Amino acid sequence: MLQADKITALYCRLSQEDMQAGESESIQNQKLILQRYADEHFFLNTRFFVDDGFSGVSFEREGLQAMLREVEAGNVATVITKDLSRLGRNYLKTGELIEIVFPEYEVRYIAINDGVDTAREDNEFTPLRNWFNEFYARDTSKKIRAVKQAKAQRGERVNGEVPYGYIADPNDRNHLIPDPETAHAVKQIFAMYVRGDRICEIQNWLRDNEILTVGELRYRRTGRTQHPRPQLNAWYNWPEKTLYDILARQEYLGHTITAKTYKVSYKSKKTRKNAEDKRYFFPNTHEPLIDEETFELAQKRITTRHRPTKSDEIDLFSGLLFCGDCGYKMYLQKGAGTPERKHAYTCGNYRNRARNDFLCTTHYIRKSVLKELVLADLQRIMSYVKGHEQEFIQTATECSEQAMKKALGHQRKELDKAEARLGEINLLFRKLYEDNALGRLSNEQFVFLTSGYEDEKRELTKRTAELKKEIDTAAERSADVKRFVALVRRYTEISELTYENVHEFIDRILVYELDKNTNTRKIEIFYSFVGKVDTGDQPTESVSYFRQIGADVKSVVV
Numbered sequence: 107m108l109q110a111d112k113i114t115a116l117y118c119r120l121s122q123e124d125m126q127a128g129e130s131e132s133i134q135n136q137k138l139i140l141q142r143y144a145d146e147h148f149f150l151n152t153r154f155f156v157d158d159g160f161s162g163v164s165f166e167r168e169g170l171q172a173m174l175r176e177v178e179a180g181n182v183a184t185v186i187t188k189d190l191s192r193l194g195r196n197y198l199k200t201g202e203l204i205e206i207v208f209p210e211y212e213v214r215y216i217a218i219n220d221g222v223d224t225a226r227e228d229n230e231f232t233p234l235r236n237w238f239n240e241f242y243a244r245d246t247s248k249k250i251r252a253v254k255q256a257k258a259q260r261g262e263r264v265n266g267e268v269p270y271g272y273i274a275d276p277n278d279r280n281h282l283i284p285d286p287e288t289a290h291a292v293k294q295i296f297a298m299y300v301r302g303d304r305i306c307e308i309q310n311w312l313r314d315n316e317i318l319t320v321g322e323l324r325y326r327r328t329g330r331t332q333h334p335r336p337q338l339n340a341w342y343n344w345p346e347k348t349l350y351d352i353l354a355r356q357e358y359l360g361h362t363i364t365a366k367t368y369k370v371s372y373k374s375k376k377t378r379k380n381a382e383d384k385r386y387f388f389p390n391t392h393e394p395l396i397d398e399e400t401f402e403l404a405q406k407r408i409t410t411r412h413r414p415t416k417s418d419e420i421d422l423f424s425g426l427l428f429c430g431d432c433g434y435k436m437y438l439q440k441g442a443g444t445p446e447r448k449h450a451y452t453c454g455n456y457r458n459r460a461r462n463d464f465l466c467t468t469h470y471i472r473k474s475v476l477k478e479l480v481l482a483d484l485q486r487i488m489s490y491v492k493g494h495e496q497e498f499i500q501t502a503t504e505c506s507e508q509a510m511k512k513a514l515g516h517q518r519k520e521l522d523k524a525e526a527r528l529g530e531i532n533l534l535f536r537k538l539y540e541d542n543a544l545g546r547l548s549n550e551q552f553v554f555l556t557s558g559y560e561d562e563k564r565e566l567t568k569r570t571a572e573l574k575k576e577i578d579t580a581a582e583r584s585a586d587v588k589r590f591v592a593l594v595r596r597y598t599e600i601s602e603l604t605y606e607n608v609h610e611f612i613d614r615i616l617v618y619e620l621d622k623n624t625n626t627r628k629i630e631i632f633y634s635f636v637g638k639v640d641t642g643d644q645p646t647e648s649v650s651y652f653r654q655i656g657a658d659v660k661s662v663v664v
Contacts, residue, residue: 111151112180112182113153113182113183114144114150114183115176115177116152116153117155117187118137118156118169118188119167119192120157120158120159121160121161121162133156140152140154140188140218144186149186155172155173156169157169161195164196165194165196165199170194174207177211178211182211183213183214185213186218187217188217189219190222203215269282269357270285270288270291271284271285271291271292271352272284272285272357272392281391281392282357282362283393284393291312292396295352296358296396297400299404300400300404300407302604302606305346308349309346313343316342317344318341319342319343319345322341350408354405358394358395359397359401360394361388362387363387364386366379399593403609406613407425407609421438422603423436423438426614426615427451427614427615427617428614428616429456429466430616430618430619430628430629430630431453431466432453434455434466436469436617437457439451439452446473448472450470451470451471452468452469452470453466453467467619468619469617469619476615477603479629481603483631484603484612485599485600487594488594488597488600491590498587498591501640502636521570521574524570528563528566535559538552586636587635587636589634589635590635593611593634593635610634611633611634612631612632612633612634613634615631616630
């Protein structure tokens with residue numbers, strides 16, 4: 107292409123912040139300035155490339171990218187902007203365009219107000235101007251971040267996104283009201299999940315009932331999309347991650363949580379999750395879609411979820427069963443086609459003994475035996491609570507307080523010990539630093555002597571922070587006896603174990619190794635909200651035949 111036939115690219119950009127400057131920075135004003143300059147200096151074949159409402163920090167702008175494609179195709183002779191900041195406010199990227207990309211394609215660059223013209227040899231101050239433009243962008247980003255932080259601290263919605271199942275109140279955008287079109291879907295997702303349905307079954311229900319995905323619903327309501335729009339037959343295909351995100355959101359309890367994420371840098375669009383202690387929590391700000399019990403059951407299942415491989419059914423005790431001796435998870439063993447009475451659990455540490463340094467024993471227990479034992483003990487507890495409710499509340503509350511005091515005592519002792527050791531290490535550091543500063547200890551010796559203490563100090567600091575947090579929140583972790591009683595009242599009786607009632611009532615089960623001297627196995631069941639329950643009756647027992655030693659084995663809940 108002849109030089110005379112090439113394009114003179116007139117590039118305009120306006121960001122949200124620039125709009126506050128008024129008409130002088132408007133796109134229309136930029137166009138007038140650029141066209142007048144082109145006419146006065148006899149630049150032909152002018153073509154405008156415009157980005158309206160785009161930050162100069164990002165270079166993923168539609169107008170800019172269209173212009174660069176023309177540059178790379180060899181169709182551009184000159185690029186003209188009102189000033190350097192219109193091209194961009196990223197020092198490195200802007201410099202790369204002016205000093206590398208444009209010269210490679212023999213493109214002349216002009217910034218009218220800054221007096222920059224690459225056809226001349228007097229552009230030494232251009233990099234400095236670019237640096238000042240980036241400084242402005244950084245300063246603006248800090249101010250915007252401060253404003254958003256203040257809004258988050260007041261409980262205001264910063265990014266405008268509303269959780270699926272809600273819509274913004276027309277009279278107050280910071281207040282949420284249930285969405286009549288989607289609230290029922292959220293309730294159904296939670297109901298199916300706590301019932302024990304697999305995620306794929308929830309996905310099937312959503313697809314069969316033609317419930318639009320979050321992204322497709324947003325597109326239909328606003329015309330915006332964060333990802334490429336799916337094909338017609340995928341409008342109802344919900345991703346697994348989206349469902350888990352919904353199941354974990356506390357907003358469905360009626361609470362507001364702000365400052366959940368932060369941007370990595372003002373130069374990047376990537377976001378990361380904020381730590382829990384950096385978020386702001388505002389309880390009971392809008393109508394809940396889910397009750398506390400349902401939400402907690404969902405969280406329990408999320409933390410213990412696993413991916414079934416050979417079976418279409420999640421195991422009854424999934425995530426609840428642990429080895430009483432080593433604390434490792436117990437795993438289900440079953441052969442293809444074998445009846446359930448032959449299914450059994452074994453210690454995961456024992457199962458992985460070839461890869462583990464610490465050895466444990468098998469802890470083998472049949473699933474049928476465990477089911478019989480758990481059902482009998484659950485029936486015993488329910489019968490006792492129904493017949494002696496007030497006595498149970500009093501006893502369980504006292505036991506909870508005693509257990510909490512005991513645990514707090516251990517935690518405070520450990521905290522005192524850790525803080526004392528930290529004091530000793532700090533004293534050693536000061537002494538070693540003083541010896542190093544006075545020349546009594548070389549730099550190499552100082553580094554060698556302090557390296558081990560650095561690791562210990564780091565671990566102790568981390569542990570003391572954990573202990574302080576545990577002590578501060580000890581009251582919140584105490585047993586909620588009345589909630590357990592309310593749970594018992596919801597059931598007339600339980601004649602069969604299901605995934606739902608097992609995970610509602612039981613927090614965890616510990617299985618200990620068989621005592622071969624007495625042929626007795628100890629099992630501990632910890633119930634939701636109250637832990638171990640002592641009714642004063644004889645322990646619940648189950649007798650089975652243990653094939654390895656050819657004797658009756660008695661499993662006992664204690």
